Amino acid sequence: MNQLERIAAALEKGEVETVIELTNEALGAGLDPGRIVDDGLIAGMTVVGGLFRKHEIFLPDVLMAAKAMNGAMEIVKPLLTGGGGRGLGRVVIGTIEGDLHDIGKNLVGVMLKGAGFDVIDLGSDVSPGRFVDTAVESGASVIGMSALLTTTMANMEKAVRLVKERRLDEKIRVIVGGAPLSEEFAARIGADAYGFDASSAVERVAKLVGEATR
């Protein structure tokens, strides 16, 4: 097994310390930080995501792997070309105004970070204006909104409208998710995508980032 495969394997087992140790070793050996991320960390996380989707591992396994991924990213991030980010894209997430249910949103955030996205989590009860302002200020290309209450779903539409009114819809894409939502609802309010679960959210966000022009 080469160094990158060992990183991926340790990450799959959620071995935080080992992943960090191996990442430091790889950097010490002169490996390219970008390759460590792509062929070590993200490769491992992709396997984890696949196993979770097939119900072969449990949610805590994914979360432990995500923790290991983040630990290693902290070390690698400053060394990547351009300093701050991996270039995968920045996403602003939160639970929509009037709603406090945040478990699903937290999981989506963890998975996005695990996949290498730069995530700004605004927490819960976030107004449409705050979503849009934060996306503009931070240069994010995706806004991800979560809702668990039927009463608060309408506020998502306001945020989508705001993006369009401010003519930001080419630059900022919107994904929505949460138990009471559906593909049809997302289409009806004019959102660009719907995430059924955290894994599908990652796939869809990756596509949206590609679509958004900056």
Add this chain to the structure above:
Amino acid sequence: MRRLVQWEGAETLPDRDVVLRYQGISKGREVPERIERLYEEGGALYLDAARPHAVVETIGVDRFAKVHEGEGRNSADSPLARIFPRASRLELFAATLGNAICDDIARRFREGDYATAAMLDSFASAGAEKMAALLEEATEGSVAGRNGRGAAAAVTLAYSPGYCGWHVSGQAKLFAALRPAEAGVALKEGSFLMEPLKSVSGVLVTGAPALHRFENDFPFCSECEGKSCLIRMRDIERNLARHEPPGAAGGER
């Protein structure tokens, strides 16, 4: 009558199956050692941070009818609308695990300690539900003063705004009537949700076991994923079967 209830964290410690279900692990599946350790850690953190308490107040049928009306957004027909007018006792309640546990969960998520944060979150969600179950048991016990749930003439069940046709906006009137601030629960401004997050609210309905029976064929039932009504009704049946001669409890189907 109004009462403040305070529990030890351990009294509200939720059942293992419920916590694991929130983690996506169904009953009967083998739990790997690393997740066992996480489960133990989550339980210990729960005991440390949970400050479970509740406020409960008796309310008359007529006054409750006004509370139940809420903002006029309930479904045209619902189980509770049929049930409450015939209850022998109605009590509004709000119960919370307090801020500390919510802060702990949020901090752990922020700091990247995801697995522990999510496990503690599952303990807390299940713990919040357990408080409602404890309130049901306490009222039922005090009404009947007898041996075992559902065994006697009275069964108490909690019904909550946001469930089964009682619109979540019903929280506003419920909170105006109950004023549960002294238990540390409040509605977030401009929202129908409570702070702290790990809180539950509703009405405790006490009456004959048959009072709580209904067919789950209301228009909103098809969208319901939980179907907890079926489990509640099944539990009543089981208890009745254990404690009463066959045919003693007539239903209303």
